[in-house]
Amino acid sequence: KIGNRSVDDVDMAQIYSVQYQLNQTHWEMGQFNYTLDSDNLSLEDTISMIANAGFCVAYRQPTQIRLAPDLKQDRSVAMFTHRNKQPKSETITRTFANDGEYDGVEFLYTDPDSNQTEPIILPTDGNYTRLKRFEIPGIRSFAQAWLRANREYKKLMGQRIRVETGVTLDGRALLPNKRIDVVDNTRFKSFDGDVVGWDGALTLRLSQPVEFTPGEDHSIVLMNRDGSITDQIPVTPGADAEHVVLQNLPSGIGLVTEYGSSEGIRTIFSFAPEGRRAAMAYLITDLDMKDKKYVKVTGINYSDIYYEADTQPIP
Numbered sequence: 001k002i003g004n005r006s007v008d009d010v011d012m013a014q015i016y017s018v019q020y021q022l023n024q025t026h027w028e029m030g031q032f033n034y035t036l037d038s039d040n041l042s043l044e045d046t047i048s049m050i051a052n053a054g055f056c057v058a059y060r061q062p063t064q065i066r067l068a069p070d071l072k073q074d075r076s077v078a079m080f081t082h083r084n085k086q087p088k089s090e091t092i093t094r095t096f097a098n099d100g101e102y103d104g105v106e107f108l109y110t111d112p113d114s115n116q117t118e119p120i121i122l123p124t125d126g127n128y129t130r131l132k133r134f135e136i137p138g139i140r141s142f143a144q145a146w147l148r149a150n151r152e153y154k155k156l157m158g159q160r161i162r163v164e165t166g167v168t169l170d171g172r173a174l175l176p177n178k179r180i181d182v183v184d185n186t187r188f189k190s191f192d193g194d195v196v197g198w199d200g201a202l203t204l205r206l207s208q209p210v211e212f213t214p215g216e217d218h219s220i221v222l223m224n225r226d227g228s229i230t231d232q233i234p235v236t237p238g239a240d241a242e243h244v245v246l247q248n249l250p251s252g253i254g255l256v257t258e259y260g261s262s263e264g265i266r267t268i269f270s271f272a273p274e275g276r277r278a279a280m281a282y283l284i285t286d287l288d289m290k291d292k293k294y295v296k297v298t299g300i301n302y303s304d305i306y307y308e309a310d311t312q313p314i315p
Contacts, residue, residue, distance in 0.1 A: 002036075002039075002041075002043050002046055003043030003046075005043070008064075009063065009064060009065060010064060010065045011064040011065065011066045014064075014066045014067070015066065015067050018030070018056060018066075018067045018068075018069050021069055021071060022054065022055060022056075022069060022071075025071060025310050025311070026143070026147060026310065028141055028143045028144045028147070029054065029055050029144065029147060029310075030054040030055070030056075031053065031054060031138075031139075031140075031141065031144055032049075032050045032053045032054055032138040033112070033138055033139075033140040033141075034049070034053070034137050034138040034140075047065060049137055049138060050138065051067055052136060052138075053136055053137065053138030053139050053144075054067075054069075054138075055069055055070050055071070055147075055148070055151070056068060056069050056070065056177075057070070057176040057177055059175060059176060061175075068175045068176045068177040068178070069177060070151070070177040070283075071177075071307065071310075072304060072306075072307035072310065073178070073179040073302070075179070075229075075231065076179045076180050076181040076229060076281055077174075077178050077179060077180060077228065077229075078170075078171075078173075078174060078178075078180045078181070078223075078227055078228070078229065079180065079181040079182075079183075079221060079223050079229045079268065079270055080165065080167050080171075080180065080181070080182050080183065080297075081183045081185070081190075081192035081193065081268055081269075081270055082183070082185045082190065082192060082193070083192070083193060083194060083268050084167060084168045084170065084223075084268060085165055085166060085167050085168070085185065086165070086166025086167065086168075086293075086294040089164075089165055089166035089294070089296075090163070090164070090165040090166075090185055090186055091163070091164045091165075091186070092161060092162070092163050092184060092186050093161070093162045093163075094160060094161050095160055095161075095162075096160065101130070102130050102131065102132040102156055103128045103129055103130060103156075103157070104121065104122055104123060104128030104129075104130065104131045104132070104153070104156075105120075105121070105122050105131060105132050105133075105134060105149055105152050105153045105156060106119050106120075106121050106131040106132070106133045106134070107119065107120040107121075107122075107133075107134045107135075107145055107148065107149035107152065108120075108133065108134065108135040109135075109136075109139045109140065109141075109142070109144075109145035110139075110140050111140070111142070112140045112141060117135075118142075118145075120142075120145055120146060120149040122149055122150065122153040123153070132152075132156060134148075134149070134152050136148065142314075143314050146309070146314050146315070147309060147310060147314070150308070150309030151306060151307070151309070151310075154303075154305055154306045154307075154308060154309070155300075155306050158301070158303045158305050158306060159300045159301065160301060161279075161282075161300065161301040162298070162299070162300055162301075163182055163282055163297075163298070163299050163300075164296065164297070164298050165182060165296075165297055166291070166294035166295065166296050166297075167294060167295050167297055168293075168294065168295075169293070169294070169295065170227045171287070171289075171294075171295030171297060172289060172295055173227060174284060174287055174295070174297065175284070175287075176284055176285070176286070176287065177283065177284060178283075178284050179281055179282070179283055179284075179302050180281075180282055180284060180297070180299065181221065181229065181270065181280045181281060181282075182280060182282050182297075182299070183270050183280060184279075184280070189211075191208070191210040191211070191270070191271040191272060192268070192269060192270045192271065193206060193207035193208045193268070193269060194206070194207040194257075194265075194266035194267065194268060194269070195207070195222070195255055195256070195257055195266060195267040195268075195269055196257055196266065197257055198255045198257050202245050202246040202247075202248075202249065203238055203239075203243055203244070203245050203246075204220075204238075204243065204244055204245075204246065204255075204269075205238075205242055205243050205257075206242050206243070206244065206269060206271070207242075207266075208242070209240075209241030209242050210241060210242075210244065210271045211241070212237050213273050216273040216274065216275060217234060217273065217274045218234070218235055218236075218271065218272065218273050218274065219232035219233055219234050219235060219271075219272065219274055219277065220232070220233050220235045220244060220246070220269050220270065220271050221233070221269065221270045222250060222255075222267050222268070222269055223267060223268040223269075225254060225256070230250040231250070232274070232277060233246050233247060233248065233250060234246075234247040235247065235271070244271070255267050279301075281301070281302035282299035282300060282301060282302055283299055283300050283301075283302045283306075284297060284298070284299045285298050285299055285300055286298040286299075
């Protein structure tokens with residue numbers, strides 16, 4: 001009614017699958033309780049408001065409205081190295097806590113019994129100097145408000161790195177709230193590139209030399225032909241700095257080592273010590289697809305800490 005659109009413009013099956021994911025985390029997560037008493041709100045704003053209350057971002061793909069939930073993710077859905085980024089497009093901003101920044105949240109919600117606005121303040125021990133206020137329409141239960149207040153607080157305290165980078169057009173398959181790996185190509189040394197040789201067993205020849213740090217375990221991640229990425233595969237040094245030996249071959253990937261192959265582009269790799277892998281994980285916050293050649297991706301550092309309260313008892 002609001003947008004004068006057909007129900008076919010909404011991907012109901014996809015939205016129900018998202019609702020199922022939310023229910024598996026907590027049954028009150030995917031709720032929206034609000035009286036729409038004005039016709040001045042646009043269709044886009046209405047949909048965004050409903051999605052936001054339910055821990056989601058709404059998007060259109062390709063012509064249907066769908067939802068992208070913000071939930072804990074065990075692995076990244078894509079990887080970006082200097083081989084599939086726009087040259088010289090990357091900026092990484094690091095911030096650190098100080099007394100002038102917010103160090104707590106005040107989350108306001110409407111109590112359904114009293115119909116009064118109630119606050120949730122975190123941290124609960126009162127150890128804060130400045131509160132960031134949140135008031136999200138459609139949240140009318142303490143349980144949902146508690147979960148959302150903790151989500152905002154954990155992100156406030158844990159969000160310290162922001163990345164902006166242009167990626168090749170395979171970035172059009174990305175969605176908001178998805179976890180991706182981004183190799184830091186703003187630094188002088190980054191160990192990423194193409195696989196240029198394979199002995200048919202476990203030894204790979206890489207397009208550039210890599211360095212093993214003594215006393216640390218190392219792994220390599222490979223990008224599949226469909227853009228998905230493998231799990232981390234432990235590696236040991238090969239005959240020289242351009243060769244590594246895999247602990248095992250990844251399943252479901254066809255290694256491509258030649259340009260012009262009918263199989264597609266060369267297999268892209270990312271090499272790193274195990275202790276530095278987590279620093280490559282980002283949570284997508286924005287996608288700009290206006291450019292005909294590249295997709296602009298914006299993200300924050302991903303952390304499981306953001307989702308700690310999702311599975312803990314609600315007081």
